[in-house]
Amino acid sequence: MTHNLDALALEFARICSVAAVPVMEVYRSDFTPQQKADRSPVTEADMRAEAIILKALQSACPGIPVLAEEQFEAGVRPEVDDVFLLVDPVDGTKEFIAKNGEFTLNIALIEKGAPVAGSVYAPALERIYLGGRVARAGALQPGGSINADALSGIATRKTPPAKGAVAVMSRSHADERTRAFAGEFGVTQSLSAGSSLKFCRIAEGEADIYPRFGPTMEWDTAAGHAVLNSAGGAVTQPDRSPFLYGKSAAGYRNGDFIAWAVPPA
Missing domain, CATH: 3.40.190.80 (D-Maltodextrin-Binding Protein; domain 2)
Incomplete structure (x- = not known):
């Protein structure tokens, strides 16, 4: 699947949607954050989401090594070469704890040092972003199925506004x-x-x-x-x-x- 980057980004989005269900369960609860060795915060949501993502990636990208934040913290650090995956099950844990909605689930494929496919999902905002050959974004509820036809293409602007x-x-x-x-x-x-x-x-x-x-x-x-x-x-x-x-x-x-x-x- 890795040669079809748009299909791979869509699969990452599907995985993020599934993993977001327990993330939102924790988010809506009266959870207690913990502290990692580097003094950064972590919650049960990180652990539960990462377990789901890693299992799904074994099927979607068999044989490709994965560097995932919580496993890395626990000492699981596979050797990587030109092709590997990066996973952040809950990026923006401070935002998660503050309950402002601006946290994401992130999956990316790296080839020869460059990110070539990725998905960023903000489940509290119900918005998904995909990047492969093209960039797309759209609405997605946690646990919902993702339809490529319902997504819209996005692009950067080439000139700043006149006011700066x-x-x-x-x-x-x-x-x-x-x-x-x-x-x-x-x-x-x-x-x-x-x-x-x-x-x-x-x-x-x-x-x-x-x-x-x-x-x-x-x-x-x-x-x-x-x-x-x-x-x-x-x-x-x-x-x-x-x-x-x-x-x-x-x-x-x-x-x-x-x-x-x-x-x-």
């Missing part, structure tokens, strides 16, 4: 360096968004740039990166060199990056 560029910022991690870069780019407005939705806001033409100075993990960004790429945008390092995946020597930790509506020259 729009930057999308993290609700949790925007800092002075981020704001300074945005100002140098000519940003006059900003949108706040959690999780991988920041990439998706650019992919659907609502913003022009997302600068991120600070650590993330590869599973945090890969699916959103895939959606943005397929919508006509790009993600680079701040020096505009390629932003790649499979950084085993760094423990799969990302460096700084910029997400663009229009790929830089």
